[in-house]
Amino acid sequence: xxxTSSNTNWTDICPINDLTPDAGICALYNExxxxxxxxKQTNSVYAVGNFDPFGEANxxxxxxxxxxxxxxxxxxPLYKQRFNLATGECLDSEEHKIKTFNVRIENEQxxxxxxx
Amino acid sequence: MSKQRIVVxxxxxxxxxxxxxxxxxxxxxxEVITFSEESRLAYDRVQLSYFFSGKTAEDLALTDAAYxxxxxxxxxxxxxxxxxxxxxxxxxxxxxxxxxxxxxxxxTGSYPFVPPIPGNDQEHCHVYRTIDDLEDITKSGETxxxxxxxxGGLLGLExxxxxxxxxxxxxxxxxxxxLMAVQLDDGGGALLKRKIEDxxxxxxxxxxxxxxxxxxxxxxxxxxxxxxxxxxDMIIFSAGIRPQDExxxxxxxxxxxxxxxVINNHCETGVEDVYAIGECALWENFIFGLVAPGYQMAKVxxxxxxxxxxxxxxxxxxxxxxxLLGIDVASIGEVHGKTPGAQSYTYHDEIEQVYKRLxxxxxxxxxxxxxxxxxxxxxxxxxxxxxxxxxxPANPSVLILPSSGGEEAAGMGxxxxxxxxxxxxxxxxxxxxIKNAVAAGCCSMGELKASTKAATGCGGCSxxxxxxxxxxxxxxxxxxxxxxxxxFAYSRQELADIIRVKKIKTFSALLDDCGSGLGCEIxxxxxANILAAYWNEYxxxxxxxxxxxxxxxxxxxxxxxxxxxxxxxxPGGEVTPDGLIxxxxxxxxxxxxxxxxxxxxxxxxxxxxxELPTIWKKLVDAGFETGHAYGKSLRTVKSCVGNTWCRYxxxxxxxxxxxxxxxxxxxxxxxxxxxxxxxxxxxxxxxQGKDFGLIATDGGWNLYFGGNGGMRPRHGDLFASDxxxxxxxxxxxxxYMFYIRTADRLQRTSVWLENLEGGIEYLREVIINDSLNxxxxxxxxxxxxxxxxxxxxxxxxxxxxxLKRFKHFINxxxxxxxxxxxxxxxxxxxLAKEIEITELV
Numbered sequence: 001x002x003x004t005s006s007n008t009n010w011t012d013i014c015p016i017n018d019l020t021p022d023a024g025i026c027a028l029y030n031e032x033x034x035x036x037x038x039x040k041q042t043n044s045v046y047a048v049g050n051f052d053p054f055g056e057a058n059x060x061x062x063x064x065x066x067x068x069x070x071x072x073x074x075x076x077p078l079y080k081q082r083f084n085l086a087t088g089e090c091l092d093s094e095e096h097k098i099k100t101f102n103v104r105i106e107n108e109q110x111x112x113x114x115x116x
Numbered sequence: 117m118s119k120q121r122i123v124v125x126x127x128x129x130x131x132x133x134x135x136x137x138x139x140x141x142x143x144x145x146x147e148v149i150t151f152s153e154e155s156r157l158a159y160d161r162v163q164l165s166y167f168f169s170g171k172t173a174e175d176l177a178l179t180d181a182a183y184x185x186x187x188x189x190x191x192x193x194x195x196x197x198x199x200x201x202x203x204x205x206x207x208x209x210x211x212x213x214x215x216x217x218x219x220x221x222x223x224t225g226s227y228p229f230v231p232p233i234p235g236n237d238q239e240h241c242h243v244y245r246t247i248d249d250l251e252d253i254t255k256s257g258e259t260x261x262x263x264x265x266x267x268g269g270l271l272g273l274e275x276x277x278x279x280x281x282x283x284x285x286x287x288x289x290x291x292x293x294x295l296m297a298v299q300l301d302d303g304g305g306a307l308l309k310r311k312i313e314d315x316x317x318x319x320x321x322x323x324x325x326x327x328x329x330x331x332x333x334x335x336x337x338x339x340x341x342x343x344x345x346x347x348x349d350m351i352i353f354s355a356g357i358r359p360q361d362e363x364x365x366x367x368x369x370x371x372x373x374x375x376x377x378v379i380n381n382h383c384e385t386g387v388e389d390v391y392a393i394g395e396c397a398l399w400e401n402f403i404f405g406l407v408a409p410g411y412q413m414a415k416v417x418x419x420x421x422x423x424x425x426x427x428x429x430x431x432x433x434x435x436x437x438x439x440l441l442g443i444d445v446a447s448i449g450e451v452h453g454k455t456p457g458a459q460s461y462t463y464h465d466e467i468e469q470v471y472k473r474l475x476x477x478x479x480x481x482x483x484x485x486x487x488x489x490x491x492x493x494x495x496x497x498x499x500x501x502x503x504x505x506x507x508x509p510a511n512p513s514v515l516i517l518p519s520s521g522g523e524e525a526a527g528m529g530x531x532x533x534x535x536x537x538x539x540x541x542x543x544x545x546x547x548x549x550i551k552n553a554v555a556a557g558c559c560s561m562g563e564l565k566a567s568t569k570a571a572t573g574c575g576g577c578s579x580x581x582x583x584x585x586x587x588x589x590x591x592x593x594x595x596x597x598x599x600x601x602x603x604f605a606y607s608r609q610e611l612a613d614i615i616r617v618k619k620i621k622t623f624s625a626l627l628d629d630c631g632s633g634l635g636c637e638i639x640x641x642x643x644a645n646i647l648a649a650y651w652n653e654y655x656x657x658x659x660x661x662x663x664x665x666x667x668x669x670x671x672x673x674x675x676x677x678x679x680x681x682x683x684x685x686x687p688g689g690e691v692t693p694d695g696l697i698x699x700x701x702x703x704x705x706x707x708x709x710x711x712x713x714x715x716x717x718x719x720x721x722x723x724x725x726x727e728l729p730t731i732w733k734k735l736v737d738a739g740f741e742t743g744h745a746y747g748k749s750l751r752t753v754k755s756c757v758g759n760t761w762c763r764y765x766x767x768x769x770x771x772x773x774x775x776x777x778x779x780x781x782x783x784x785x786x787x788x789x790x791x792x793x794x795x796x797x798x799x800x801x802x803x804q805g806k807d808f809g810l811i812a813t814d815g816g817w818n819l820y821f822g823g824n825g826g827m828r829p830r831h832g833d834l835f836a837s838d839x840x841x842x843x844x845x846x847x848x849x850x851x852y853m854f855y856i857r858t859a860d861r862l863q864r865t866s867v868w869l870e871n872l873e874g875g876i877e878y879l880r881e882v883i884i885n886d887s888l889n890x891x892x893x894x895x896x897x898x899x900x901x902x903x904x905x906x907x908x909x910x911x912x913x914x915x916x917x918x919l920k921r922f923k924h925f926i927n928x929x930x931x932x933x934x935x936x937x938x939x940x941x942x943x944x945x946x947l948a949k950e951i952e953i954t955e956l957v
Contacts, residue, residue, distance in 0.1 A: 001280075013926070013927050014926045014927050018920065018926050019722050020658075020921060021658060021661075021662065022661075022662030022663065023661055023662040023669070025921070025926040026924060026925055026926065027925060027926050028925040028927055028928040028930065033925075033932075033934075036926075039634065041299035041624075041634055042634070044610070049224065055676065055677065055678075057677050057934075058678055058924075058932050058934055059666070059678040062666040062669065062670065062674070062678075063637070063666070064636070064637040064640055064641070064662070064664075064665065064666075065634060065635075065662065066634060066635060066636030066637050066640070067633040067634035067635070067636065068602060068633075068636065069604075069633075072634060075636070077666035077674055078536035078674065078676065078678075080637060082637075108446065113211075114296055
């Protein structure tokens with residue numbers, strides 16, 4: 001696979017309508033599991049790795065979106081650790097950080113790109 | 117520094133209390149070894165009678181081997197200390213074991229006094245002191261029709277209760293002219309006798325037994341001094357206790373004239389470094405036959421050994437409050453007219469069978485004593501007046517008169533109590549201790565109990581402790597913060613009220629109405645749950661889907677590897693062979709780990725997201741519905757077959773269980789809810805361990821409420837007896853909705869009930885007498901829920917739109933390639949982190 005091109009280009013994932021408002025879905029992107037969240041209230045889309053480093057399972061897309069002060073996060077469905085959706089930082093432990101991806105909506109399509 | 121070696125002779129309640137205290141003082145400083153002649157470590161003798169209402173020796177245990185081992189305490193059971201060698205500081209046991217001591221504590225307790233009546237040592241003649249005694253009594257009960265208790269004191273009446281529980285005709289024989297001669301006056305004793313006789317127990321006062329001989333119609337005949345006699349099959353002696361001072365006597369430790377090891381204010385005996393505590397100890401010529409003074413002695417002795425000679429034992433209050441044969445009895449202070457010039461107020465209601473007498477000082481300003489029979493509500497206030505030597509109100513009679521027309525009883529507010537006032541005497545918790553606990557952050561009875569142990573012994577002080585707690589919270593200006601999370605400044609109950617009253621249907625509407633931010637993993641599922649409990653809409657509606665915990669969200673319980681369990685509903689645990697075959701076929705096809713659950717149904721584990729719809733399609737097509745194993749909702753109604761098959765069944769428990777499960781299935785509530793329905797009192801369905809429990813009797817259903825298993829098992833309280841099917845449904849409808857309306861998030865019914873002010877009696881007022889005038893609403897809400905039930909899986913598999921989410925990847929049909937399994941005992945298990953699954957042979 002040509003990694004350079006896929007790293008620098010936006011890749012179509014699915015139509016915007018496939019996203020569930022205020023919840024997550026999981027996408028396969030470059031052989032990675034990516035959790036994509038659509039937050040209606042703030043009208044934002046987020047993409048982070050689907051792997052929960054605490055529970056060691058691919059489940060983060062199935063977590064609940066929450067906010068504390070002005071941080072938007074996802075809480076793991078397994079043991080409820082919270083991850084900042086914008087930065088991937090874990091709010092409950094400094095040791096763990098999950099990967100983030102660039103995500104955008106273009107022509108009604110959800111698109112992903114590796115974060116630079 | 118080497119450790120001090122402390123030997124504790126006797127491992128009863130007080131001996132154990134001492135050990136617990138001394139290691140609590142500084143576990144590194146002491147090496148403790150304890151001996152018991154019994155086969156068990158310390159257990160709760162105060163609650164001994166509960167042995168007959170189903171508690172086991174384990175339930176009564178105050179400690180266990182693991183706790184002692186963890187804390188480095190050595191213990192020797194079944195070996196009695198028979199000699200002491202003060203010169204070499206050794207104790208010697210019956211088995212010949214020798215152990216040295218630096219400090220010795222005698223906590224040998226007491227033994228039951230058996231009057232020297234000829235024939236008192238025959239088979240089926242018992243005493244009432246240890247679990248072993250109770251086991252012997254139970255055995256005798258199996259071959260007895262009639263039983264007699266000799267002694268009408270406190271313990272005698274408990275023994276009488278035991279006989280009643282064993283189902284034998286019960287007689288109580290008392291030498292004195294009245295029952296509970298020590299604690300009660302004539303009026304109280306007479307009413308107690310009448311009440312006990314109303315229960316079918318025969319009471320014989322002023323009877324002196326002269327001999328026990330062979331009987332004519334029963335096993336034995338007791339002849340009395342007045343020429344009369346009584347036939348009986350078994351006898352329990354409960355004529356008082358005597359200090360167990362045999363060891364002290366033998367070794368020359370000073371003993372009182374009438375027995376008891378003489379101690380000073382530090383609980384030291386006449387021999388250096390030897391202490392005595394509890395019922396074997398004689399302080400100021402007095403033996404304290406209650407546990408609370410024994411506990412005080414244990415603390416004093418432990419403090420003294422620890423270098424604190426300020427703490428002293430200076431006597432103890434002998435007031436008591438208890439329930440005997442279901443009758444409330446209390447006694448405070450001095451009630452036998454020994455105080456010069458004392459006067460009294462008496463309230464005697466023959467209709468309601470209540471007797472209250474308040475004895476006051478000659479000038480009427482201080483309380484001397486009180487006797488309460490049939491209604492002991494005033495106990496807390498009166499006890500505090502007495503203990504703290506407080507001034508009586510201007511008209512003391514109000515203290516015992518029934519409160520009229522909803523007016524607050526003219527008691528003394530808890531604010532008037534000094535900080536030293538003992539609130540819980542079992543655990544020696546003062547008002548000051550409660551204040552400190554509140555200052556340290558205690559906001560509820562549950563927290564208070566956990567941090568101070570107050571109200572966890574006999575429980576007699578719980579109402580008072582709650583009052584002190586509330587008053588403290590209020591006086592500290594504490595606004596008890598019960599906000600569910602940072603997004604709503606409301607408790608779950610308040611949110612439920614807002615949702616109900618304003619008819620709010622979605623989370624975003626609620627957020628607009630009274631919240632802030634986006635919400636979180638705390639408030640979203642809680643609100644989703646409330647919305648479901650009031651409006652019962654499909655939980656995967658667009659407006660609700662983002663609120664649900666993953667379990668509700670994908671209608672299955674997420675397992676540690678991210679796969680889900682599949683649990684079809686089997687109402688009452690009933691399943692046809694064809695149904696079972698379909699489950700087996702599905703499990704086989706999808707290679708699901710299969711297990712029968714405690715809730716009488718079948719769990720299938722390891723289903724991936726994308727497999728769920730196909731699995732459920734097959735199950736729904738075969739007639740199954742979702743089991744809601746994933747929801748905070750009704751789980752299972754466990755049942756026996758009842759009178760349909762069972763030779764002993766009295767009612768159709770399986771039929772009723774299925775009815776109930778079908779009525780309440782799917783209903784969301786603050787926590788999961790389980791039912792049990794037993795077809796007879798053998799209770800095979802373990803209904804008392806469920807949130808709602810029903811037990812069939814000849815007269816109808818007995819409804820229990822508030823039981824649960826789990827971390828802190830609890831038996832349900834009997835809510836009402838002899839109900840018809842219809843009454844059960846009505847009461848359950850109301851209780852269930854009342855719980856949904858008012859419980860905290862994730863609060864089980866048991867905890868809700870325990871925190872409900874007024875407890876089960878208040879609940880009866882609300883549910884049976886409609887004291888809040890809300891029953892019509894509660895029933896309407898429940899009817900609405902029942903009418904709007906849907907099988908969430910059926911709805912889901914019929915909706916292509918909803919099914920889109922049941923895929924691991926939105927853009928691929930693959931599953932999660934990271935899943936790994938291992939085959940054990942012919943089935944697969946997840947290869948998850950940290951778990952080394954080994955095959956058990």
